[in-house]
Amino acid sequence: MYGRNDLRATLAPKSGKPAPTAFKRASYAAFYDTPPQQETASARTWLARGQTLIVAYSEVQPGAVFERRGQVDEYAVVLTEDGVEVEIEIPEGTVTASDKSIAFVPPGDSKVTVVKGGRILRLFTVRSEDLAAQCSNADAYAEPDPNVAPFEAWPDPVGERKVRVYSGNVAPEQGRFGRIYRGSTIMVNFGDGRVGPRAADNLSPHHHDDFEQYSIALDGDYIHHLRWPWISDSTQWIDDDHERIAAPSLAVIPPPSTHTSQGVSEGLNRLLDTFCPPRFDFSAKPGWVLNADDYPMPQPKDEAQ
Template sequence: MYGRDDLRTTLAPARSGRVPTAFKKASYALFTGTEPQDASALSRDWYARGQTMIVAYSEAEAGAVFDRADQVDEYAVVLPDEGAELLIEIPEGGETVSGRAIAFVPGGRSRITVVKGGRLLRLFTTRSADLAAKCSNAAAYAEPDPNVAPYAAWPDPVGGRKVRVYSGNVAPQEGRFGRIYRGSTIMVNFGDGRVGPRSPDNLSPHHHDDFEQYSIALDGDYVHHLRWPWISDSTRWIDDDHERIAAPSVAVIPPPAIHTSQGMAPGLNRLLDVFCPPRRDFSLKPGWVLNADDYPMPADDQETGA
């Protein structure tokens, strides 16, 4: 069902075998034009969640500080635009992050200081209960999604505790899908987007058996098209969804809904697709995960030679 020449047609099949008996609807959150969950003189911060992950979107000025005193696990920080700069510090040392970039920050104590203002995303698992409680759509996950597999972190990175920083400007390469980075908790596909509306005759509807997709719209606006399968219990059928939402925003797409996102703006339409925990099928493709040497796959995949 993918679009023409879509490299995802080469992905390994899923291993789930789950048969759904009920479904969850998608959840959407708009990050501007609504009141932020946190606000100060230097930062406005919005929070939204799915079953496994929290998206914290901030518009911050120089001098803003984001502290985590006792973070339960690794989290990711994304600078989506050129011009912004951060200093990320942990007890073992610090790293400067600038331009389009992604950083993975180990659990424990950490501090982010904004050196040059701009937009930033912090991506946490929902094990960070204090942040999960802030989310604008927290009520939507009072009951868990029965189709999302239980969360399990991937192995720790090679080389011990440090802030790991990767450029978001790696050039495209034939045969490689997107610009994918993974940590032990989260995977990010750092895309460039496209200018102008996406052609309605070349969309890429597909589904995931047992994990969510977090489609974070950074620029433009999108229609997120979703369709759920029919099961024997017709009282649990869900109508098709064609949600139009402007950037910046997030769509939490549940399994096993068939979905595709269609950019609609005449200018740049750009998505950041995020998964928690990392995707096995993307990770099995040689060369697709740009920092694979730093973050091992789980032992069962290593033992099979993946």
């Protein structure tokens, strides 16, 4: 159950999912405590993945360049803090993203050039096989998670082919959960975080039936609490997990584990949560997805046929 005043308690429950017969463990990547998978004079990049998503976390200086040729599907560039600036070029033109923001980059050729340094994230589906092979935890996904639904992209954006940039500094609004943006492949929720430890009597344990949650710790120190259900086959039971990991790091939280993340640092604790593909339940809440007019939801299957 969610904690006090947690708006996610208003989400409609999902039903009809067959009971699981086996589980996958969570996967963690401590970027602060491992060497980067890619390194140049102006950028250090760590790569980790889940079943559907690749997270590329980079510490960059001005002049760093990230180029994709023949990119298979849309990806996201996330500037996690103010003061960072990049130029994103595709054949149709160049746009600038600055301060806390997210850009959705269409498939094909693209180039990201850092103007003002800091930290950036690039988020790809695992269809980018060259990046998937470089991930620090690639071996963990040699066997797929039986509880994750097959990846299906959502519809293309409305209008012309271009890079779409959105600010992550939108003011909070009563009744709206976070600052949520979706593309055709990825959804991101910007959180403000909180200063000081999260109260132990106000956590928000919950589960997802058939999709992963990618919790990217940007600041602070976290304990990720996970519990898997018991099923009739006790050989598939998994012990509770209470993984303590600092920032920057990634936690890939598998379904249907009950989970909650507890910031424990005395300073700022801040997570960015992402999902691949976008979440239906968040998307169904009026006003929660800030760019919903640009990225339509899929038609129900019975209407699409």
